[in-house]
Amino acid sequence: MIKYPQLKPLVDDWINQFLENKELINSAFNQYGSPINIHFLEPFIQNYHEYLEVLQNHKLDHLVFYARKANKSKCFVKSAATQQFGVDTASFNELNQSLEIGVPSDRLVVTAAVKTEELIQLALEHHVLIIVDNQDELAHIEMLCLKGGHTAQLGVRISGFDWNGQKLYSRFGFDITSALAVVKEIHSNKCFDFKGFHFHLNGYSIDQRVQAILQTLDLSELLAQDGIETEFIDIGGGLLMNYLEDEEEWIAFDDHLKKSVLHKAEPITFMNNGLGYESIDEKLHGCLKTYPYFNRNPKSVFLDGILSQMVKGEQKVSDLLRNQNIQLRMEPGRSLLDQCGITLARVISRKEDSNGDLLVGLEMNRTQLCSSSADFLLDPIYLPNSEGRKPRETSVYFTGAYCLEQDIILKRKITLSVYPEIGDMVCFVNTAGYMMHFYESEAHLFNLSTNLVASKDHTGDFTLEED
Numbered sequence: 001m002i003k004y005p006q007l008k009p010l011v012d013d014w015i016n017q018f019l020e021n022k023e024l025i026n027s028a029f030n031q032y033g034s035p036i037n038i039h040f041l042e043p044f045i046q047n048y049h050e051y052l053e054v055l056q057n058h059k060l061d062h063l064v065f066y067a068r069k070a071n072k073s074k075c076f077v078k079s080a081a082t083q084q085f086g087v088d089t090a091s092f093n094e095l096n097q098s099l100e101i102g103v104p105s106d107r108l109v110v111t112a113a114v115k116t117e118e119l120i121q122l123a124l125e126h127h128v129l130i131i132v133d134n135q136d137e138l139a140h141i142e143m144l145c146l147k148g149g150h151t152a153q154l155g156v157r158i159s160g161f162d163w164n165g166q167k168l169y170s171r172f173g174f175d176i177t178s179a180l181a182v183v184k185e186i187h188s189n190k191c192f193d194f195k196g197f198h199f200h201l202n203g204y205s206i207d208q209r210v211q212a213i214l215q216t217l218d219l220s221e222l223l224a225q226d227g228i229e230t231e232f233i234d235i236g237g238g239l240l241m242n243y244l245e246d247e248e249e250w251i252a253f254d255d256h257l258k259k260s261v262l263h264k265a266e267p268i269t270f271m272n273n274g275l276g277y278e279s280i281d282e283k284l285h286g287c288l289k290t291y292p293y294f295n296r297n298p299k300s301v302f303l304d305g306i307l308s309q310m311v312k313g314e315q316k317v318s319d320l321l322r323n324q325n326i327q328l329r330m331e332p333g334r335s336l337l338d339q340c341g342i343t344l345a346r347v348i349s350r351k352e353d354s355n356g357d358l359l360v361g362l363e364m365n366r367t368q369l370c371s372s373s374a375d376f377l378l379d380p381i382y383l384p385n386s387e388g389r390k391p392r393e394t395s396v397y398f399t400g401a402y403c404l405e406q407d408i409i410l411k412r413k414i415t416l417s418v419y420p421e422i423g424d425m426v427c428f429v430n431t432a433g434y435m436m437h438f439y440e441s442e443a444h445l446f447n448l449s450t451n452l453v454a455s456k457d458h459t460g461d462f463t464l465e466e467d
């Protein structure tokens with residue numbers, strides 16, 4: 001039997017401790033069905049404090065917003081409110097719920113790609129900062145300000161930064177070349193109150209963020225000459241996170257996948273899916289279209305990398321921000337949710353397909369573990385539901401409940417240490433950021449998965465409650 005490459009995930013202690021509570025988990029399955037998402041707030045608070053420490057070390061005025069689109073659960077919004085950091089909202093419901101939970105207006109921001117009238121109205125009534133994206137939006141906001149006698153607090157989203165002579169394309173925001181004119185127009189309009197700049201970059205390059213900050217600082221310097229103050233620069237989210245224990249496993253997996261795609265090694269993915277690689281005339285094309293699950297500069301290291309970069313005559317990026325008296329804002333989603341959630345599902349069937357592969361049916365569908373990435377590249381934790389099972393290495397694919405040939409939960413073949421049985425459980429770790437909710441659908445009228453919040457009582461035992 002070939003050795004399928006492993007990708008061992010980083011697993012926070014609470015997860016291992018929680019998984020020892022088989023009875024609690026089984027009773028949750030009996031009550032709520034499968035799959036179940038379990039959330040835990042301690043790592044969320046820890047992740048926030050890691051960012052805070054970097055921002056404080058750089059002596060920056062700062063405000064962190066949790067980008068709540070990465071997870072639907074209310075528990076994280078409540079926690080942000082208690083810990084006194086902010087929440088980035090992307091829809092009417094997200095904003096409305098955050099207000100109801102009690103997040104103060106000055107720690108909320110609306111970055112929604114589409115701003116409906118009711119969303120703008122709600123933001124105006126509560127003096128919540130709106131990040132504007134285009135002229136039509138600006139006109140809509142102005143109209144509602146005039147109608148209701150409001151003043152809009154505005155940030156201006158910009159894009160199109162120059163990077164090594166290339167423009168960084170984004171469909172969002174005003175092009176940087178028009179930004180000065182837009183801010184001057186906002187400044188001269190009594191309905192508006194210009195507060196600062198915002199951007200959010202795709203990709204995970206420290207240098208691109210640095211260049212974007214520098215070009216935004218140039219803008220605010222020019223505006224200052226006209227007496228227009230920039231209170232903050234918001235660098236958005238997309239701060240890297242690391243999911244994996246071992247870089248060598250990550251490299252070995254990538255090597256093996258490429259060989260498989262070129263038919264020089266046995267497939268390690270369902271139907272030899274290249275996850276972005278393809279073979280054309282026996283040559284390798286394309287690139288791995290997954291999140292960079294392993295990386296060495298996660299979270300606060302990434303942020304520190306941006307702020308510590310030396311620029312313009314031996315100054316750090318953070319020095320420039322401080323010298324211009326500008327508050328640094330950021331909107332991490334995924335990285336604040338690092339180690340905050342797991343997804344549990346039950347095994348309901350097993351069968352061998354005509355290729356000789358063992359397909360293990362889970363009571364879930366692929367939209368319940370799905371992001372824009374080509375696959376979720378973490379080995380799950382397998383939990384046999386009976387004691388004393390004989391070890392028996394078995395390599396399987398996990399399949400889902402949608403009547404699609406493609407409803408494969410993980411495209412990778414996974415090696416289990418036992419032969420799977422009905423009622424066993426599979427735990428997918430670190431799924432809170434995007435994986436569990438972002439693309440979840442109700443096709444076939446399946447219920448959405450249940451979201452539970454785990455806490456430890458005074459004896460250290462876990463309890464569960466509905467989100």
Ligand SMILES: *Cc1c(COP(=O)(O)O)cnc(C)c1O
Binds near residue numbers: 067237331335
């Ligand atoms: C998605 C998004 C974020 C959060 O991005 P993460 O990758 O989850 O950190 C922040 N700001 C804006 C404007 C976004 O669209």
